[in-house]
Amino acid sequence: MLPARPAICTLAGCARRYSIGFTPAAKMAGSSCASTIPIKSAMSTKRWRRFCTVCAGWESTGTKGQRWGGEFGPYYQSQKGKAYQEAVQVLLDKGLAYYDFATAEETKAERELAEREKRAYVSSRRFMAETAEQKAKFEAEGRTAVVRLKMPREGYCEFTDLIRGPMKFAWAEEQDHVIQRSNGTCLYSLASVVDDRDMRITHVIRAEEHLSNTPRQIFIARGLGIEPPQFAHLPFVAEPGSRNKLSKRKIAQYLKNPDFKRVYEHGRRIADRLGLQVSDETFNPVIVDFYEQVGYLPDAIVNYLLLLGWSLDDKTEFFTRDEMFQHFSLERVVKSAASFDPAKLSAFQEHYMRQLPIEQKVAMVLPYLERAGFHPVPKTVEQIVIAADDRIKTAGDILDYVDFFVADEDLTYDDKAFEKRITKPPQAIALLRKFRDRLAQAEAFDAGSLDKLMHQFVEDEGIKIGEIIHAVRVAVTGKAVGFGLFDALAILGQERCLKRIDQALRRAEGR
């Protein structure tokens, strides 16, 4: 069944299952992507697929996806109606389910009555039809039926959860859940059991909110003569700074958290420079798409998420995919919910970015420049990437350095910086002019030579380096901040540097 909503993946849902679920899945199945499908349940296949695809390398969401095929299809619940109905019939034949001819209002009334009388609601089964005659009688009244499970009213359902250990639920607490709607279609709890059987699911690894519907699934499985799969219920991911389940709808509230806000606004700046249309549906730090758009590394995200609720020991933090597969175990999953910490995710991102070879960084960053409307030569980009070093924390950060690509006459100046470093200091303009002349005479224009030239200039003038260097920076880059000035000058080249300094001098003199 395709989810009604578009391909959105929250960190709360798919991400957790990816980093935690995918890992043992791949481990147990002994292979990668293709095996993730049979190991999970069929629900929200599309979202799951989206996340896997994204985290496998931010590839486009190929819907053709041969990789998603497999021998136990079909994988869409919309194509499996017949299999579900057959299962319902088996349950009916065995007396483990029944036709319920009660109307929605009648059921609701019973439930409300129980609530008023402060007792647990148990279906009266007043409109239960187990024989053809009963069925005919209700139908004659013009009633339609749903199929409900006929849950045991005594005893316990016991099973072992791979994360939580032995579980014991009283059958009497279970409702007679609907498994087939009056229109003949089936519900999740029935469908997922059938899917799990058809797809040879051995381990169901899912969020803890499903813990309480496990007994009914075990009931259905046994009724169908299926050995129930092993269950592992993961705690959910909580909101930053609270224990509530993370939700993509609460972005406005999360924005009050300074760390969350920082991550969001950083992404927002990049999106704005790209002219991206942003919507809360996808441009939201709670959703993986956000990180893809801003240019995060999948490895960083997966590694961060892996540690959100699991650890190997008291010190190991960084894992390659292979190491994850090798070391992961459900037994070490933490039982309590873990809050999403955007600041720590950023720290992982910075770490992985620092590890990235230059060529890969360049390749990662180029599409951002192109999307922002620049057509830079890769060599220059490489120089910038090297000079900027770890200042580029996500691929989108390259946009902090577009000043190198804009035409000299289009360079914009930060007014405050210009004022502080050029207009205001009494000697600044004169010094800048002198330095400009030195630059004009420079024979070598590499960073090392420029460094020497600057120091010679400072010595000759008897000034402190701070009196000139900032003025030069603002004159050639327009900004007060950036990477090493000599790298910046070298990348721009002599001609452009002179042009920009002249331009700044004219601007300072109000011409």
Next chain:
RNA sequence: GGCCCCGUCGUCUAGAGGCCUAGGACACGGCCCUUUCAAGGCCGCGACACGGGUUCGAAUCCCGUCGGGGUCACCA
């Protein structure tokens, strides 16, 4: 409300009765480095929810309290 789950620094966690004056990471604060911004180095701050047991000894075991969360659909 019934049922269920959970409770160690702000956050993620290590901890299976003595190795714990509770370890690591992120964040935070300070210092150093420095042409700005980053980064880096060093130092620091900082927790066993509470109350009873059991024990020579408890963060670890038991009971209770409190707190947080999940779930109770013809959603998935």
